[in-house]
Amino acid sequence: xxLNQHVLVKISLIISQVSMPVLLLDHNGQVILxxxxxxxxxxxxxxLADPYKPYVNGAFTLIGLNDVEPKFLCxxxxxxxxxxxxxxxAQLINxxxxxxxxxxSIDNSVRMILEGEIDESEIxxxxxxxxxxxxxxxxxxxxxxxxSSSENVVSVIRxxxxxxxxxxxxxxxxxxxxxxxxxNEDLEGAEIEQYxxxxxxxxxxxxxxxxxxxxxxxxxxxxxxxxxxxEARKAISIGRTFHPKEQIFNYSKMxxxxxxxxxxxxxxxxFHQTLFNKKTTKLFSEEMMxxxxxxxxxSLNLSETARKLYIHRNTLVYRLDKIQxxxxxxxxxFDEAVTFKLLMLMGKLRKDKKSRN
Numbered sequence: 085x086x087l088n089q090h091v092l093v094k095i096s097l098i099i100s101q102v103s104m105p106v107l108l109l110d111h112n113g114q115v116i117l118x119x120x121x122x123x124x125x126x127x128x129x130x131x132l133a134d135p136y137k138p139y140v141n142g143a144f145t146l147i148g149l150n151d152v153e154p155k156f157l158c159x160x161x162x163x164x165x166x167x168x169x170x171x172x173x174a175q176l177i178n179x180x181x182x183x184x185x186x187x188x189s190i191d192n193s194v195r196m197i198l199e200g201e202i203d204e205s206e207i208x209x210x211x212x213x214x215x216x217x218x219x220x221x222x223x224x225x226x227x228x229x230x231x232s233s234s235e236n237v238v239s240v241i242r243x244x245x246x247x248x249x250x251x252x253x254x255x256x257x258x259x260x261x262x263x264x265x266x267x268n269e270d271l272e273g274a275e276i277e278q279y280x281x282x283x284x285x286x287x288x289x290x291x292x293x294x295x296x297x298x299x300x301x302x303x304x305x306x307x308x309x310x311x312x313x314x315e316a317r318k319a320i321s322i323g324r325t326f327h328p329k330e331q332i333f334n335y336s337k338m339x340x341x342x343x344x345x346x347x348x349x350x351x352x353x354x355f356h357q358t359l360f361n362k363k364t365t366k367l368f369s370e371e372m373m374x375x376x377x378x379x380x381x382x383s384l385n386l387s388e389t390a391r392k393l394y395i396h397r398n399t400l401v402y403r404l405d406k407i408q409x410x411x412x413x414x415x416x417x418f419d420e421a422v423t424f425k426l427l428m429l430m431g432k433l434r435k436d437k438k439s440r441n
Contacts, residue, residue: 092117092258094180098173099157104166106173107158109146116155119258125158136174138167145170150178190214191254198224198254198262200310207307216252216306224300224309225263225280226256226316229293237261240290241283262313267302280332296320299334318342326432344429352430359411359427367410375403376415376424384421 096117099106108117113125127146131139135148135156145159147170157177159170193210196202202210211218229237238261242253252264265279280297287293298319300312315335323333326341335342344352360368375393379400382388390397404415413420 091180095177098176098180102159102169102173104169105160109156109158111154111156127156131156138170140167147171147174149174150181190216190252194252194254194264195256195262197306198256198264198310198313204307211306218307219305221267221302221304222264222309222312223267223276223302224312224316225265225276225283226298226300226313226320227261227263227283227287228296228298228320229259229261229287230295237287237291237293240286256313262316264309277332277334284331295331296324297332298323299332299336301336326429341429344426344433347430347433352433356427356430359413359424360431364411367407372403372407375400376407376428379404379415380421380425384416384418386416 095108099108099117107115107121107125109125109127110116111127113127115121115123115125128139128141131141131146131148132154135154136150138145138147140162143160143162145162145166147157147159149155149157157170157173159166159173193214194216197207197210208218210216227241238253238255241261241263251266254262256262263283265276267276276299280299284295284297287295298316300315300319303309303312319333319335319338322338322341322345323330325345327333375389378392379386379389382392386397386400390400393400408414413424415421415424
């Protein structure tokens with residue numbers, strides 16, 4: 085079973101009281117806690133055969149936890165005292181897991197649906213078992229935290245969205261939460277973005293945490309919700325490339341950005357360099373690029389752009405004339421401005437891909 089952040093905090097508190105180093109491992113031997121440890125251990129076959137009995141493996145003592153998907157505690161030491169400590173810790177954590185199963189059951193079901201881990205027939209069975217409407221209009225808001233997530237984030241989001249029969253909140257990672265929001269006619273378009281803004285403001289107020297929020301498209305059945313989650317994730321990935329100053333990204337509104345992201349690197353690079361090359365390096369200085377982007381942000385309005393840049397209107401006209409004279413594109417003309425922006429965005433995409441490699 086997926087361990088949410090709230091449960092992980094409780095387990096961490098228990099093992100932090102032990103006088104010796106303790107690791108929490110998943111069924112593959114990958115370390116879950118402490119989070120700073122990214123090592124993995126090879127679990128002995130004897131332990132897997134009887135996981136709930138303390139097993140001494142060299143200088144370590146291991147014991148399994150009573151969970152659907154096996155998890156293990158690894159204690160440094162191999163004495164009878166360590167075995168007794170291992171049994172006690174396992175019993176305490178098993179109580180936490182048992183208490184959490186009522187909530188975790190529906191959370192885990194929703195998470196599996198979102199991640200596309202089960203097929204449609206299984207989703208229909210879960211829908212009936214958990215009393216979740218199968219055919220309903222919903223969108224996924226994917227919230228990605230830049231800082232470590234808090235155990236209270238999910239509960240705060242649940243309070244904010246007032247989960248009912250149609251709305252669900254669950255963790256989909258240690259730094260990410262998915263909100264499944266029921267959609268009606270009043271919640272399409274700008275309304276769903278207002279929800280995202282309210283969520284972001286709440287997280288900032290409550291935790292001082294910065295979050296990126298991606299909004300997937302509306303889906304009309306549970307079996308399609310994983311598509312909305314993937315769209316929301318992609319909206320953040322693409323949005324951070326093309327709009328680095330923004331934090332809320334609506335997949336439905338990012339048609340141009342999605343198109344550009346699918347262009348092969350070589351093609352994008354070739355087109356970008358027709359405009360941005362050695363000959364134009366001096367022209368397109370940081371100041372000039374800021375002028376151009378501000379001009380675009382203000383819908384090619386000369387007066388408003390000059391006001392935002394704190395420069396005289398004639399200074400702005402001079403800069404635009406200089407661009408037209410050098411590269412042959414008049415940014416005051418809509419079609420030529422579009423051409424320039426497309427080539428500029430291709431460069432942003434190329435730069436972002438380079439930084440990730």
